[in-house]
Amino acid sequence: MPATCSVVIPTFNAAHVIGHQLGALADQVDTPAFDVVVADNGSTDDLAGAVDQWTDRLDVRVVDASRGRGVSVARNVGIERAQTDRILICDADDVVAPTWVRAFADALDVHHLASGPAETVSLSGPSAGWVPIDQLSTGLYETWGGRTYGLGGNTAMRREVWERVGGYDEGFPAGAEEIDFAWRAWDLGYRFAYVPDALLHYRIRTDLRGVLRQQYNSGRGTATLYAKFRPPEVVPKSALRRAHHELLLLRRFPWRGSGDARRMWLTLMAFEAGKLTEARRLGCPAP
Template identity: 70%
Template sequence: MAAAPVCSVVIPVYNGAATIGEQLAALADQTYTEPFEVVVADNGSTDDLGAVLDAWRDRLPLLRRVDASRARGVSVARNEGVRAAATDRILVCDADDVVDRDWVRALATALDDHAFVGAAHETESLSGRSAAWVPVDSPSTGLPVTWEGRPYALGGNCAFRREVFDDAGGYDEDFPPGAEEIDFAWRAFDAGHVAVYVPEAVLHYRIRTDLRGVLRQQYDSGRGTATVAARVRPAGLVPKSLARRVHHELLLVRRFPWRGSADDRRSWLVLMAFEAGKLVEARRLGVPAP
Protein backbone atom coordinates (compact mmCIF):
# COMPACT_ATOMS: atom_id res chain seq x y z
CA MET A 1 0.00 0.00 0.00
CA ALA A 2 1.39 3.41 -1.01
CA ALA A 3 2.18 5.89 1.75
CA ALA A 4 -0.08 8.90 2.21
CA PRO A 5 1.01 11.86 0.10
CA VAL A 6 2.42 15.02 1.66
CA CYS A 7 1.60 17.19 -1.36
CA SER A 8 -0.51 17.00 -4.52
CA VAL A 9 0.50 17.77 -8.11
CA VAL A 10 -2.57 18.84 -10.10
CA ILE A 11 -2.50 18.60 -13.89
CA PRO A 12 -5.52 20.00 -15.79
CA VAL A 13 -5.80 18.32 -19.17
CA TYR A 14 -8.00 18.17 -22.25
CA ASN A 15 -6.94 15.75 -25.00
CA GLY A 16 -3.37 15.76 -23.78
CA ALA A 17 -2.45 12.14 -24.54
CA ALA A 18 0.23 13.20 -27.02
CA THR A 19 2.24 15.21 -24.47
CA ILE A 20 1.33 14.22 -20.92
CA GLY A 21 3.65 11.22 -21.00
CA GLU A 22 6.67 13.55 -20.99
CA GLN A 23 5.29 15.37 -17.95
CA LEU A 24 4.56 12.11 -16.12
CA ALA A 25 8.06 10.84 -16.90
CA ALA A 26 9.49 14.00 -15.36
CA LEU A 27 7.32 13.61 -12.26
CA ALA A 28 8.39 9.98 -11.91
CA ASP A 29 12.05 11.12 -11.91
CA GLN A 30 11.89 13.75 -9.15
CA THR A 31 14.57 14.18 -6.50
CA TYR A 32 11.89 14.68 -3.84
CA THR A 33 11.89 11.68 -1.51
CA GLU A 34 8.54 12.22 0.20
CA PRO A 35 5.40 10.64 -1.33
CA PHE A 36 3.29 12.92 -3.52
CA GLU A 37 0.17 12.27 -5.53
CA VAL A 38 -0.50 13.26 -9.13
CA VAL A 39 -4.09 14.32 -9.79
CA VAL A 40 -4.96 14.49 -13.49
CA ALA A 41 -8.09 16.64 -13.82
CA ASP A 42 -9.66 15.46 -17.08
CA ASN A 43 -11.70 18.23 -18.71
CA GLY A 44 -13.57 15.79 -20.95
CA SER A 45 -10.85 14.28 -23.11
CA THR A 46 -11.82 12.16 -26.11
CA ASP A 47 -8.33 10.90 -26.98
CA ASP A 48 -6.31 8.01 -25.49
CA LEU A 49 -5.57 9.81 -22.22
CA GLY A 50 -6.77 6.88 -20.10
CA ALA A 51 -4.43 4.42 -21.78
CA VAL A 52 -1.48 6.77 -21.35
CA LEU A 53 -2.21 7.19 -17.64
CA ASP A 54 -2.55 3.44 -17.14
CA ALA A 55 0.96 2.97 -18.54
CA TRP A 56 2.39 5.15 -15.76
CA ARG A 57 0.62 3.76 -12.70
CA ASP A 58 3.51 1.45 -11.74
CA ARG A 59 6.01 4.33 -11.64
CA LEU A 60 3.52 6.79 -10.14
CA PRO A 61 1.48 4.72 -7.66
CA LEU A 62 -0.38 7.78 -6.39
CA LEU A 63 -1.49 8.81 -9.88
CA ARG A 64 -5.24 9.22 -10.29
CA ARG A 65 -7.65 10.71 -12.79
CA VAL A 66 -10.60 12.82 -11.68
CA ASP A 67 -13.59 13.92 -13.71
CA ALA A 68 -13.45 17.64 -14.47
CA SER A 69 -15.80 17.58 -17.46
CA ARG A 70 -18.79 19.46 -16.04
CA ALA A 71 -17.79 22.48 -18.19
CA ARG A 72 -14.98 23.23 -20.59
CA GLY A 73 -12.01 25.35 -19.54
CA VAL A 74 -8.66 25.18 -17.77
CA SER A 75 -10.06 27.00 -14.73
CA VAL A 76 -12.76 24.34 -14.34
CA ALA A 77 -10.16 21.59 -14.51
CA ARG A 78 -7.82 23.31 -12.04
CA ASN A 79 -10.66 23.88 -9.59
CA GLU A 80 -11.82 20.26 -9.75
CA GLY A 81 -8.26 18.99 -9.43
CA VAL A 82 -7.53 21.13 -6.38
CA ARG A 83 -10.80 20.17 -4.71
CA ALA A 84 -10.09 16.47 -5.30
CA ALA A 85 -6.53 16.68 -3.94
CA ALA A 86 -5.87 14.65 -0.81
CA THR A 87 -3.51 17.21 0.72
CA ASP A 88 -3.50 20.90 1.57
CA ARG A 89 -0.32 21.57 -0.41
CA ILE A 90 -1.07 21.96 -4.08
CA LEU A 91 1.43 22.13 -6.95
CA VAL A 92 0.05 22.91 -10.43
CA CYS A 93 1.59 22.17 -13.81
CA ASP A 94 0.24 21.58 -17.31
CA ALA A 95 0.11 18.45 -19.44
CA ASP A 96 2.16 19.86 -22.32
CA ASP A 97 5.11 21.18 -20.28
CA VAL A 98 7.92 19.33 -18.50
CA VAL A 99 9.07 19.99 -14.93
CA ASP A 100 12.73 19.78 -13.96
CA ARG A 101 13.92 17.09 -11.53
CA ASP A 102 13.93 19.43 -8.50
CA TRP A 103 10.57 21.05 -9.26
CA VAL A 104 8.48 19.17 -6.67
CA ARG A 105 11.14 19.33 -3.97
CA ALA A 106 11.77 23.05 -4.41
CA LEU A 107 8.10 24.04 -4.44
CA ALA A 108 7.02 21.70 -1.63
CA THR A 109 9.88 23.00 0.53
CA ALA A 110 9.02 26.62 -0.29
CA LEU A 111 5.50 26.05 1.00
CA ASP A 112 6.98 25.56 4.46
CA ASP A 113 7.66 29.30 4.57
CA HIS A 114 5.30 30.80 1.99
CA ALA A 115 1.64 30.15 1.26
CA PHE A 116 1.81 31.03 -2.46
CA VAL A 117 4.82 30.52 -4.74
CA GLY A 118 5.69 30.51 -8.42
CA ALA A 119 8.50 28.67 -10.16
CA ALA A 120 11.06 29.61 -12.80
CA HIS A 121 10.70 28.69 -16.47
CA GLU A 122 12.51 28.50 -19.78
CA THR A 123 10.97 28.21 -23.25
CA GLU A 124 13.68 27.16 -25.71
CA SER A 125 14.03 23.42 -25.06
CA LEU A 126 10.45 22.45 -25.96
CA SER A 127 9.42 25.27 -28.29
CA GLY A 128 12.22 25.78 -30.78
CA ARG A 129 11.72 28.78 -33.09
CA SER A 130 8.33 29.72 -31.66
CA ALA A 131 10.00 30.68 -28.37
CA ALA A 132 11.12 33.88 -30.09
CA TRP A 133 7.60 34.82 -31.17
CA VAL A 134 6.15 35.62 -27.75
CA PRO A 135 7.27 38.25 -25.21
CA VAL A 136 8.12 35.75 -22.46
CA ASP A 137 11.50 36.08 -20.71
CA SER A 138 13.58 32.92 -21.01
CA PRO A 139 15.03 31.95 -18.70
CA SER A 140 12.90 33.82 -16.20
CA THR A 141 14.52 36.00 -13.57
CA GLY A 142 11.48 36.54 -11.36
CA LEU A 143 7.72 36.42 -11.30
CA PRO A 144 5.85 38.59 -13.80
CA VAL A 145 4.44 41.76 -12.29
CA THR A 146 1.14 43.39 -13.07
CA TRP A 147 -0.39 46.71 -12.05
CA GLU A 148 0.45 48.23 -8.67
CA GLY A 149 3.61 46.12 -8.61
CA ARG A 150 1.68 42.96 -7.79
CA PRO A 151 3.49 39.73 -8.76
CA TYR A 152 1.66 36.70 -10.07
CA ALA A 153 2.61 33.09 -10.70
CA LEU A 154 1.90 31.39 -14.01
CA GLY A 155 -1.17 29.19 -13.64
CA GLY A 156 0.68 26.11 -14.88
CA ASN A 157 3.79 26.64 -12.78
CA CYS A 158 2.85 27.44 -9.20
CA ALA A 159 2.10 26.04 -5.77
CA PHE A 160 -0.06 27.15 -2.87
CA ARG A 161 -1.56 26.01 0.37
CA ARG A 162 -5.25 25.26 0.23
CA GLU A 163 -6.01 28.34 2.31
CA VAL A 164 -4.85 30.50 -0.61
CA PHE A 165 -7.22 28.73 -3.00
CA ASP A 166 -10.09 29.06 -0.53
CA ASP A 167 -9.40 32.70 0.32
CA ALA A 168 -9.16 33.62 -3.37
CA GLY A 169 -12.34 31.69 -4.19
CA GLY A 170 -10.59 29.39 -6.68
CA TYR A 171 -10.10 30.19 -10.34
CA ASP A 172 -12.87 32.19 -11.99
CA GLU A 173 -14.48 29.79 -14.46
CA ASP A 174 -16.18 32.58 -16.42
CA PHE A 175 -12.94 34.43 -16.97
CA PRO A 176 -11.56 34.64 -20.53
CA PRO A 177 -8.57 32.33 -21.03
CA GLY A 178 -5.18 33.94 -20.96
CA ALA A 179 -5.19 36.00 -17.78
CA GLU A 180 -7.08 33.87 -15.28
CA GLU A 181 -3.82 33.45 -13.35
CA ILE A 182 -3.54 37.24 -12.91
CA ASP A 183 -7.11 37.41 -11.66
CA PHE A 184 -6.44 34.56 -9.21
CA ALA A 185 -3.23 36.17 -7.93
CA TRP A 186 -4.98 39.55 -7.56
CA ARG A 187 -7.68 38.07 -5.35
CA ALA A 188 -5.09 36.09 -3.38
CA PHE A 189 -3.09 39.31 -2.89
CA ASP A 190 -6.17 41.09 -1.57
CA ALA A 191 -6.57 38.21 0.91
CA GLY A 192 -2.99 38.70 2.13
CA HIS A 193 -1.16 36.10 0.05
CA VAL A 194 1.70 37.52 -2.05
CA ALA A 195 3.28 35.18 -4.61
CA VAL A 196 6.99 34.49 -4.01
CA TYR A 197 9.52 33.41 -6.65
CA VAL A 198 11.28 30.04 -6.30
CA PRO A 199 14.18 30.00 -8.79
CA GLU A 200 15.27 26.48 -7.79
CA ALA A 201 12.05 25.06 -9.28
CA VAL A 202 12.25 25.14 -13.08
CA LEU A 203 9.60 24.34 -15.66
CA HIS A 204 10.31 23.74 -19.34
CA TYR A 205 7.45 25.66 -20.93
CA ARG A 206 6.09 24.63 -24.31
CA ILE A 207 4.94 27.41 -26.61
CA ARG A 208 2.73 26.30 -29.47
CA THR A 209 4.70 25.73 -32.64
CA ASP A 210 1.90 26.67 -35.05
CA LEU A 211 1.53 30.39 -35.66
CA ARG A 212 -2.28 30.24 -35.68
CA GLY A 213 -2.28 28.65 -32.23
CA VAL A 214 0.13 31.25 -30.87
CA LEU A 215 -1.98 34.08 -32.29
CA ARG A 216 -5.14 32.64 -30.74
CA GLN A 217 -3.37 32.25 -27.40
CA GLN A 218 -2.12 35.85 -27.42
CA TYR A 219 -5.51 37.18 -28.57
CA ASP A 220 -7.12 35.41 -25.61
CA SER A 221 -4.44 36.79 -23.30
CA GLY A 222 -5.28 40.30 -24.50
CA ARG A 223 -8.95 39.68 -23.81
CA GLY A 224 -8.14 38.47 -20.32
CA THR A 225 -5.89 41.45 -19.61
CA ALA A 226 -8.69 43.85 -20.54
CA THR A 227 -11.11 41.93 -18.31
CA VAL A 228 -8.74 42.06 -15.32
CA ALA A 229 -8.25 45.81 -15.77
CA ALA A 230 -12.01 46.38 -15.98
CA ARG A 231 -12.66 44.27 -12.90
CA VAL A 232 -9.99 45.50 -10.50
CA ARG A 233 -9.55 49.06 -11.81
CA PRO A 234 -5.93 49.24 -10.63
CA ALA A 235 -4.57 52.46 -9.24
CA GLY A 236 -2.29 54.30 -11.63
CA LEU A 237 -3.74 52.75 -14.76
CA VAL A 238 -4.87 55.62 -16.96
CA PRO A 239 -6.82 54.36 -20.00
CA LYS A 240 -5.77 55.93 -23.27
CA SER A 241 -8.10 58.42 -24.87
CA LEU A 242 -9.41 57.55 -28.32
CA ALA A 243 -6.83 59.82 -29.92
CA ARG A 244 -3.96 58.31 -27.91
CA ARG A 245 -5.22 54.81 -28.58
CA VAL A 246 -5.34 55.40 -32.33
CA HIS A 247 -1.86 56.94 -32.19
CA HIS A 248 -0.56 53.93 -30.22
CA GLU A 249 -1.98 51.41 -32.68
CA LEU A 250 -0.68 53.34 -35.68
CA LEU A 251 2.81 53.30 -34.17
CA LEU A 252 2.56 49.52 -33.82
CA VAL A 253 1.47 49.19 -37.44
CA ARG A 254 4.38 51.35 -38.56
CA ARG A 255 6.79 49.09 -36.70
CA PHE A 256 6.07 46.18 -39.01
CA PRO A 257 9.56 44.70 -39.68
CA TRP A 258 9.61 44.90 -43.46
CA ARG A 259 13.34 44.30 -43.49
CA GLY A 260 13.35 41.86 -40.61
CA SER A 261 13.36 38.08 -40.58
CA ALA A 262 10.32 35.84 -40.83
CA ASP A 263 10.49 35.37 -37.05
CA ASP A 264 10.51 39.15 -36.59
CA ARG A 265 7.29 39.38 -38.59
CA ARG A 266 5.72 36.56 -36.59
CA SER A 267 6.63 38.38 -33.37
CA TRP A 268 4.92 41.51 -34.69
CA LEU A 269 1.78 39.52 -35.54
CA VAL A 270 1.76 38.02 -32.04
CA LEU A 271 1.94 41.50 -30.50
CA MET A 272 -0.89 42.72 -32.72
CA ALA A 273 -3.03 39.71 -31.75
CA PHE A 274 -2.60 40.65 -28.08
CA GLU A 275 -3.53 44.28 -28.82
CA ALA A 276 -6.57 43.17 -30.83
CA GLY A 277 -7.75 40.98 -27.96
CA LYS A 278 -7.53 43.91 -25.54
CA LEU A 279 -9.48 46.20 -27.86
CA VAL A 280 -12.20 43.69 -28.69
CA GLU A 281 -12.81 42.69 -25.08
CA ALA A 282 -12.71 46.28 -23.80
CA ARG A 283 -15.31 47.26 -26.37
CA ARG A 284 -17.48 44.29 -25.42
CA LEU A 285 -17.29 45.32 -21.76
CA GLY A 286 -17.88 48.98 -22.58
CA VAL A 287 -14.67 50.17 -20.93
CA PRO A 288 -11.48 51.83 -22.24
CA ALA A 289 -8.76 49.39 -23.20
CA PRO A 290 -5.75 49.31 -20.84
Protein backbone atom coordinates in the same frame (compact mmCIF):
# COMPACT_ATOMS: atom_id res chain seq x y z
CA MET B 1 3.66 6.23 2.68
CA PRO B 2 0.83 8.82 2.65
CA ALA B 3 1.21 11.70 0.23
CA THR B 4 2.38 15.00 1.71
CA CYS B 5 1.59 17.09 -1.37
CA SER B 6 -0.56 16.76 -4.49
CA VAL B 7 0.27 17.60 -8.10
CA VAL B 8 -2.75 18.82 -10.08
CA ILE B 9 -2.60 18.69 -13.89
CA PRO B 10 -5.54 20.32 -15.72
CA THR B 11 -5.84 18.51 -19.03
CA PHE B 12 -7.71 18.64 -22.33
CA ASN B 13 -6.81 16.34 -25.24
CA ALA B 14 -3.20 15.98 -24.13
CA ALA B 15 -2.73 12.21 -24.48
CA HIS B 16 0.06 12.83 -27.00
CA VAL B 17 2.18 14.96 -24.63
CA ILE B 18 1.21 14.20 -21.03
CA GLY B 19 3.63 11.26 -20.90
CA HIS B 20 6.54 13.71 -20.94
CA GLN B 21 5.16 15.51 -17.89
CA LEU B 22 4.31 12.30 -16.03
CA GLY B 23 7.77 10.96 -16.83
CA ALA B 24 9.32 14.08 -15.35
CA LEU B 25 7.25 13.64 -12.21
CA ALA B 26 8.25 9.98 -11.97
CA ASP B 27 11.92 11.02 -12.15
CA GLN B 28 11.82 13.60 -9.35
CA VAL B 29 14.91 13.74 -7.14
CA ASP B 30 14.84 13.46 -3.33
CA THR B 31 11.10 13.93 -3.38
CA PRO B 32 8.51 13.59 -0.62
CA ALA B 33 5.56 11.28 -1.19
CA PHE B 34 3.02 12.89 -3.54
CA ASP B 35 -0.04 11.99 -5.54
CA VAL B 36 -0.97 13.21 -9.01
CA VAL B 37 -4.48 14.29 -10.04
CA VAL B 38 -5.08 14.59 -13.78
CA ALA B 39 -8.20 16.76 -14.09
CA ASP B 40 -9.78 15.84 -17.42
CA ASN B 41 -11.70 18.79 -18.89
CA GLY B 42 -13.67 16.65 -21.35
CA SER B 43 -10.95 15.11 -23.48
CA THR B 44 -11.93 13.11 -26.55
CA ASP B 45 -8.58 11.38 -27.00
CA ASP B 46 -7.25 8.36 -25.10
CA LEU B 47 -6.13 10.33 -22.05
CA ALA B 48 -6.96 7.52 -19.64
CA GLY B 49 -4.82 5.09 -21.63
CA ALA B 50 -1.90 7.51 -21.67
CA VAL B 51 -2.11 8.00 -17.90
CA ASP B 52 -2.52 4.28 -17.17
CA GLN B 53 0.99 3.68 -18.51
CA TRP B 54 2.38 5.51 -15.45
CA THR B 55 0.40 3.95 -12.63
CA ASP B 56 3.26 1.62 -11.75
CA ARG B 57 5.59 4.56 -11.11
CA LEU B 58 3.22 7.25 -9.85
CA ASP B 59 0.26 7.52 -7.51
CA VAL B 60 -1.81 8.99 -10.33
CA ARG B 61 -5.49 9.05 -11.19
CA VAL B 62 -7.77 10.80 -13.67
CA VAL B 63 -10.78 12.72 -12.35
CA ASP B 64 -13.72 14.07 -14.33
CA ALA B 65 -13.46 17.85 -14.65
CA SER B 66 -15.90 18.28 -17.53
CA ARG B 67 -18.68 20.13 -15.67
CA GLY B 68 -17.60 23.28 -17.54
CA ARG B 69 -15.04 24.22 -20.16
CA GLY B 70 -11.69 25.81 -19.37
CA VAL B 71 -8.46 25.49 -17.44
CA SER B 72 -9.94 27.20 -14.37
CA VAL B 73 -12.64 24.55 -14.09
CA ALA B 74 -10.06 21.78 -14.37
CA ARG B 75 -7.76 23.36 -11.77
CA ASN B 76 -10.62 23.84 -9.32
CA VAL B 77 -11.85 20.27 -9.69
CA GLY B 78 -8.31 18.89 -9.43
CA ILE B 79 -7.67 20.82 -6.23
CA GLU B 80 -11.02 19.72 -4.79
CA ARG B 81 -10.11 16.08 -5.42
CA ALA B 82 -6.48 16.26 -4.27
CA GLN B 83 -5.59 14.10 -1.26
CA THR B 84 -3.54 16.72 0.57
CA ASP B 85 -3.64 20.38 1.58
CA ARG B 86 -0.45 21.25 -0.30
CA ILE B 87 -1.17 21.77 -3.97
CA LEU B 88 1.36 21.90 -6.83
CA ILE B 89 -0.01 22.84 -10.25
CA CYS B 90 1.57 22.12 -13.64
CA ASP B 91 0.20 21.67 -17.16
CA ALA B 92 0.06 18.53 -19.26
CA ASP B 93 2.10 19.91 -22.17
CA ASP B 94 5.00 21.27 -20.09
CA VAL B 95 7.84 19.45 -18.28
CA VAL B 96 8.97 20.11 -14.71
CA ALA B 97 12.61 19.93 -13.64
CA PRO B 98 13.83 17.04 -11.42
CA THR B 99 13.88 19.28 -8.32
CA TRP B 100 10.40 20.73 -8.86
CA VAL B 101 8.37 18.77 -6.30
CA ARG B 102 11.02 18.96 -3.57
CA ALA B 103 11.56 22.70 -4.11
CA PHE B 104 7.87 23.50 -3.85
CA ALA B 105 7.26 21.11 -0.95
CA ASP B 106 10.03 22.82 1.02
CA ALA B 107 8.71 26.28 0.06
CA LEU B 108 5.24 25.47 1.38
CA ASP B 109 6.77 24.72 4.79
CA VAL B 110 7.38 28.46 5.02
CA HIS B 111 5.13 30.20 2.48
CA HIS B 112 1.47 30.00 1.54
CA LEU B 113 1.91 30.68 -2.18
CA ALA B 114 4.89 30.14 -4.49
CA SER B 115 6.07 30.01 -8.08
CA GLY B 116 9.31 29.38 -9.93
CA PRO B 117 11.16 30.17 -13.15
CA ALA B 118 10.10 29.14 -16.64
CA GLU B 119 12.29 28.28 -19.62
CA THR B 120 10.74 28.35 -23.10
CA VAL B 121 13.33 27.21 -25.63
CA SER B 122 13.77 23.47 -25.02
CA LEU B 123 10.13 22.53 -25.79
CA SER B 124 9.24 25.35 -28.18
CA GLY B 125 12.19 25.86 -30.49
CA PRO B 126 11.95 28.92 -32.79
CA SER B 127 8.50 29.97 -31.54
CA ALA B 128 10.09 30.93 -28.20
CA GLY B 129 11.38 33.99 -30.04
CA TRP B 130 7.98 35.02 -31.41
CA VAL B 131 6.37 36.08 -28.14
CA PRO B 132 7.28 38.85 -25.66
CA ILE B 133 8.18 36.40 -22.89
CA ASP B 134 11.64 35.97 -21.38
CA GLN B 135 13.18 32.74 -22.63
CA LEU B 136 14.37 32.13 -19.06
CA SER B 137 12.61 34.06 -16.32
CA THR B 138 14.59 35.16 -13.29
CA GLY B 139 11.84 36.30 -10.96
CA LEU B 140 8.11 36.68 -10.53
CA TYR B 141 6.06 38.37 -13.22
CA GLU B 142 4.80 41.86 -12.44
CA THR B 143 1.55 43.61 -13.30
CA TRP B 144 0.07 47.00 -12.50
CA GLY B 145 0.94 48.55 -9.18
CA GLY B 146 3.88 46.22 -8.62
CA ARG B 147 1.62 43.24 -7.96
CA THR B 148 3.42 39.98 -8.72
CA TYR B 149 2.23 36.58 -9.88
CA GLY B 150 3.50 33.22 -11.05
CA LEU B 151 2.53 31.21 -14.11
CA GLY B 152 -0.66 29.25 -13.56
CA GLY B 153 1.15 26.09 -14.66
CA ASN B 154 4.00 26.62 -12.21
CA THR B 155 2.26 27.36 -8.92
CA ALA B 156 2.23 25.90 -5.44
CA MET B 157 -0.16 26.84 -2.66
CA ARG B 158 -1.66 25.71 0.58
CA ARG B 159 -5.30 24.72 0.20
CA GLU B 160 -6.40 27.51 2.54
CA VAL B 161 -5.25 30.07 -0.05
CA TRP B 162 -7.42 28.51 -2.75
CA GLU B 163 -10.36 28.30 -0.36
CA ARG B 164 -10.09 31.89 0.89
CA VAL B 165 -9.56 33.31 -2.60
CA GLY B 166 -12.57 31.34 -3.84
CA GLY B 167 -10.77 29.26 -6.44
CA TYR B 168 -9.99 30.20 -10.00
CA ASP B 169 -12.65 32.33 -11.70
CA GLU B 170 -14.29 29.91 -14.13
CA GLY B 171 -15.75 32.73 -16.20
CA PHE B 172 -12.43 34.45 -16.77
CA PRO B 173 -10.89 34.20 -20.28
CA ALA B 174 -7.97 31.79 -20.53
CA GLY B 175 -4.77 33.77 -20.74
CA ALA B 176 -4.84 35.85 -17.56
CA GLU B 177 -6.85 33.72 -15.15
CA GLU B 178 -3.77 33.15 -13.00
CA ILE B 179 -3.26 36.93 -12.71
CA ASP B 180 -6.87 37.34 -11.58
CA PHE B 181 -6.27 34.66 -8.93
CA ALA B 182 -3.04 36.36 -7.83
CA TRP B 183 -4.74 39.77 -7.54
CA ARG B 184 -7.50 38.37 -5.36
CA ALA B 185 -4.91 36.55 -3.23
CA TRP B 186 -2.92 39.80 -2.97
CA ASP B 187 -5.98 41.63 -1.65
CA LEU B 188 -6.17 39.00 1.12
CA GLY B 189 -2.53 39.54 2.05
CA TYR B 190 -0.95 36.57 0.23
CA ARG B 191 2.28 37.16 -1.67
CA PHE B 192 4.06 34.80 -4.06
CA ALA B 193 7.43 33.48 -2.92
CA TYR B 194 9.94 32.88 -5.72
CA VAL B 195 11.53 29.41 -5.71
CA PRO B 196 14.50 29.23 -8.13
CA ASP B 197 14.74 25.41 -8.03
CA ALA B 198 11.10 24.97 -9.12
CA LEU B 199 12.01 25.25 -12.81
CA LEU B 200 9.40 24.61 -15.48
CA HIS B 201 10.11 23.90 -19.15
CA TYR B 202 7.21 25.78 -20.75
CA ARG B 203 5.79 24.87 -24.15
CA ILE B 204 4.76 27.75 -26.37
CA ARG B 205 2.63 26.68 -29.32
CA THR B 206 4.96 25.67 -32.12
CA ASP B 207 2.61 26.64 -34.98
CA LEU B 208 1.96 30.31 -35.73
CA ARG B 209 -1.82 29.96 -35.62
CA GLY B 210 -1.62 28.47 -32.12
CA VAL B 211 0.75 31.22 -30.94
CA LEU B 212 -1.55 33.94 -32.31
CA ARG B 213 -4.56 32.37 -30.61
CA GLN B 214 -2.62 32.19 -27.34
CA GLN B 215 -1.65 35.87 -27.57
CA TYR B 216 -5.18 36.91 -28.58
CA ASN B 217 -6.53 35.20 -25.46
CA SER B 218 -3.88 36.92 -23.33
CA GLY B 219 -5.09 40.25 -24.68
CA ARG B 220 -8.67 39.36 -23.82
CA GLY B 221 -7.60 38.41 -20.31
CA THR B 222 -5.73 41.69 -19.84
CA ALA B 223 -8.82 43.69 -20.80
CA THR B 224 -10.97 41.60 -18.46
CA LEU B 225 -8.49 42.12 -15.63
CA TYR B 226 -8.68 45.89 -16.06
CA ALA B 227 -12.49 45.87 -16.27
CA LYS B 228 -12.75 43.78 -13.10
CA PHE B 229 -10.28 45.66 -10.89
CA ARG B 230 -9.93 49.12 -12.50
CA PRO B 231 -6.50 49.76 -10.93
CA PRO B 232 -6.17 53.52 -10.31
CA GLU B 233 -2.59 53.66 -11.60
CA VAL B 234 -3.73 52.64 -15.10
CA VAL B 235 -4.96 55.54 -17.23
CA PRO B 236 -6.71 54.23 -20.35
CA LYS B 237 -5.83 55.92 -23.62
CA SER B 238 -8.30 58.35 -25.14
CA ALA B 239 -9.80 57.39 -28.49
CA LEU B 240 -7.31 59.67 -30.24
CA ARG B 241 -4.30 58.30 -28.34
CA ARG B 242 -5.52 54.75 -28.89
CA ALA B 243 -5.78 55.32 -32.64
CA HIS B 244 -2.30 56.88 -32.65
CA HIS B 245 -0.94 53.89 -30.71
CA GLU B 246 -2.43 51.37 -33.13
CA LEU B 247 -1.14 53.30 -36.14
CA LEU B 248 2.36 53.28 -34.67
CA LEU B 249 2.14 49.50 -34.26
CA LEU B 250 1.04 49.10 -37.87
CA ARG B 251 3.92 51.27 -39.08
CA ARG B 252 6.39 49.09 -37.18
CA PHE B 253 5.80 46.09 -39.41
CA PRO B 254 9.33 44.78 -40.14
CA TRP B 255 9.23 44.90 -43.94
CA ARG B 256 12.96 44.28 -44.13
CA GLY B 257 13.11 42.03 -41.10
CA SER B 258 13.39 38.27 -40.83
CA GLY B 259 10.49 35.86 -40.81
CA ASP B 260 10.80 35.59 -37.03
CA ALA B 261 10.62 39.38 -36.72
CA ARG B 262 7.36 39.39 -38.71
CA ARG B 263 5.95 36.59 -36.56
CA MET B 264 6.83 38.55 -33.42
CA TRP B 265 4.99 41.59 -34.83
CA LEU B 266 1.96 39.43 -35.58
CA THR B 267 1.87 38.10 -32.02
CA LEU B 268 1.92 41.67 -30.70
CA MET B 269 -0.97 42.59 -32.99
CA ALA B 270 -2.90 39.50 -31.90
CA PHE B 271 -2.53 40.59 -28.26
CA GLU B 272 -3.74 44.11 -29.12
CA ALA B 273 -6.69 42.72 -31.09
CA GLY B 274 -7.74 40.51 -28.20
CA LYS B 275 -7.47 43.41 -25.76
CA LEU B 276 -9.54 45.78 -27.92
CA THR B 277 -12.15 43.17 -28.80
CA GLU B 278 -12.75 42.17 -25.19
CA ALA B 279 -12.76 45.77 -23.94
CA ARG B 280 -15.41 46.62 -26.51
CA ARG B 281 -17.46 43.58 -25.49
CA LEU B 282 -17.23 44.56 -21.82
CA GLY B 283 -18.00 48.20 -22.52
CA CYS B 284 -14.89 49.55 -20.84
CA PRO B 285 -11.74 51.34 -22.00
CA ALA B 286 -8.82 49.20 -23.11
CA PRO B 287 -5.79 49.46 -20.81
